Amino acid sequence: MDYREAGVDIHEEEKFIRRLISRITFERGDFKRRKIPYGFTGLIEFGDFYIAMNTDGVGTKVLVANEMRKWDTVAVDCIAMNVNDTLTVGAEPIAFVDYISLSSYDLDMAEQIGEGLNRGAEEANITILGGETATLPEITHGIDIAGTSIGIVRKEDVITGDRVEEGDVIFGIPSSGIHSNGLTLARRVFGDLHEKVRGVEIGYELLKPTRIYVREVLPVLKECDVHGMAHITGGGLLNILRMKRMRYVLDEPLEPQWIFEEISQRGNVSIEEMYRTFNMGMGFVLVAPEECEGEIKRRIPDARAVGHVARGNSVEIPELNIKIFP
Numbered sequence: 001m002d003y004r005e006a007g008v009d010i011h012e013e014e015k016f017i018r019r020l021i022s023r024i025t026f027e028r029g030d031f032k033r034r035k036i037p038y039g040f041t042g043l044i045e046f047g048d049f050y051i052a053m054n055t056d057g058v059g060t061k062v063l064v065a066n067e068m069r070k071w072d073t074v075a076v077d078c079i080a081m082n083v084n085d086t087l088t089v090g091a092e093p094i095a096f097v098d099y100i101s102l103s104s105y106d107l108d109m110a111e112q113i114g115e116g117l118n119r120g121a122e123e124a125n126i127t128i129l130g131g132e133t134a135t136l137p138e139i140t141h142g143i144d145i146a147g148t149s150i151g152i153v154r155k156e157d158v159i160t161g162d163r164v165e166e167g168d169v170i171f172g173i174p175s176s177g178i179h180s181n182g183l184t185l186a187r188r189v190f191g192d193l194h195e196k197v198r199g200v201e202i203g204y205e206l207l208k209p210t211r212i213y214v215r216e217v218l219p220v221l222k223e224c225d226v227h228g229m230a231h232i233t234g235g236g237l238l239n240i241l242r243m244k245r246m247r248y249v250l251d252e253p254l255e256p257q258w259i260f261e262e263i264s265q266r267g268n269v270s271i272e273e274m275y276r277t278f279n280m281g282m283g284f285v286l287v288a289p290e291e292c293e294g295e296i297k298r299r300i301p302d303a304r305a306v307g308h309v310a311r312g313n314s315v316e317i318p319e320l321n322i323k324i325f326p
Contacts, residue, residue, distance in 0.1 A: 002273045008184050010235055010276075036160050038242035040085040040231055041151070049152050052091035056081040057146030060183045061206070066142040067193050068203040071109050074145060075116025076123070077180045080210035081233065082149035083124040084284065087214055088229040090159040090221055091151030093124055098131035098147040101140040109143065116209075123212040157221070161228035161243030161287075164309060168227055168287045170240075171296050172254045172306040173216070175283030177208040181234040182277045186259075189267035197262060205259055213284045216300045223299075224292035232279040237315040240285055241326050247312025251319075254306060256281035272322050282306070 004010075027033060034043035034050055041054040058077045065074045083093040098117060102109075121128050131147070178186060186206060187193070193203030213231075220226065228243035240248045256274075260281065264274050274280060286296060287309060296303050315324045 002185075002269060002277075034158070034160075036089070039160065040088040040239075040242065041091065041149075043089060043091075043153075043158065045155075046152075049154055050089075050091070050158055052086050052089055052151040052153060053148065054082055054085045055146065055148040056085065057144065058180045060187065061180050062143055062145060063187065064183060064193060064203055064206050068201070068207060069108075070112070070204070070207055071143070072112040072116035072119070073207045073209040074180075075113045076120040076209035076212075078145050078147045079117065079120030079124055079126070079149070080212045081180050082147055083126065083151075083212060083214050084210070084231040085233075086149045086151040087217055088159070088231055089151075089153060090157050090226075090229075091153035092218060093126045093149050093151040093214055095150045096121065096124075096126050096128050096147055098128065098145065100131065100133045101136050101144040102133070103135070103137045103140045103142060105135070113145065120209075120212065124214045159221070159226060159229060161230075164228040164244040164246055164287050166246070166309055166311055167290075168309040169290050169293065169305050170248055170250065170307040170309065171286040171288065171293070171303050172250075172282040173213060173284040173286070173300055173303045174211075174254055175232070175257075175279045175281055176211040177257050178206055178259055179210040179233070179279055179283060181279070182263075185267070185269070185277060186263055189263050189269070198258060211283050217284070217286070220286070220292075220296055220299045223295045224288055226286055226288045226292065228287040230285040230287075232283050232285065234277075236274075236276045236278055236280065237324050238276065238326065240315050241313070243287060245313045245326070247310040248307060248315045249310055250307035250315070250317045252304075252306050253317055253320075254281040254304075271320055272324070275317070275320075275322055276324060 032045045041052045043050040058074045065071045086093045
């Protein structure tokens, strides 16, 4: 099985997005946009700063939440998926708005989502300014949740990935698990979310909240000359190429959590497809000169060097004979 057979074709999705943005040409002239070819967030000038803004949801992970009647962690995910993207340009997330679409009213759900949003806001050190709740029984079956993050970064401190160069070291920070990508494939593989594996119901394992990297990474940026950052989300290791088109060689990749092994074995999913779909244990990447290693490890104890940058245009894991091209 692969992601396409499960119902998600990332190549067709890319075509859809390109067609969509090809029709968006208008820009106001007094606030200039900073263009980043493959970036995770948008930037617009505001005096001495750039304002960073991006939006995201939690995808079909909400279907797992509905089945398990546990919605607090997907609310954390909603914030995490956004602020981690904002962080990739060196911007500090400062504010957030959410959008919740539901088919019917459930006060227990409302309380859990509120608790999760509050937890995510605290972990990311942001203020939730407000949001929108829409009751759409003919469109939404259960619930959908998404949001928008706003961050700021001084112009001289912005990190676009353009300074990534041959010889840089790739530092990986572990994920907390599957995060919020590839759930369409994971749900197809497992089927029964209440099945217990290694003493835990699969549904609860899939609902582990996405790790928020803001408080860990921002202090590193003040001390180290980080050249690029990537949030490993949908598309797996392909996200690394969104910094800059180079050859990223992962000589010592992080160890994936057991949930990924279960997905691969049960669904007969190839190892390359796994790394194209999931984070495989690495949720965030920093690329920096070798002399930054001590400071990165001091600030983020579970981060470590996983590879190096060379000339080319791919992501490779030599020990697994994996080469992923854009």
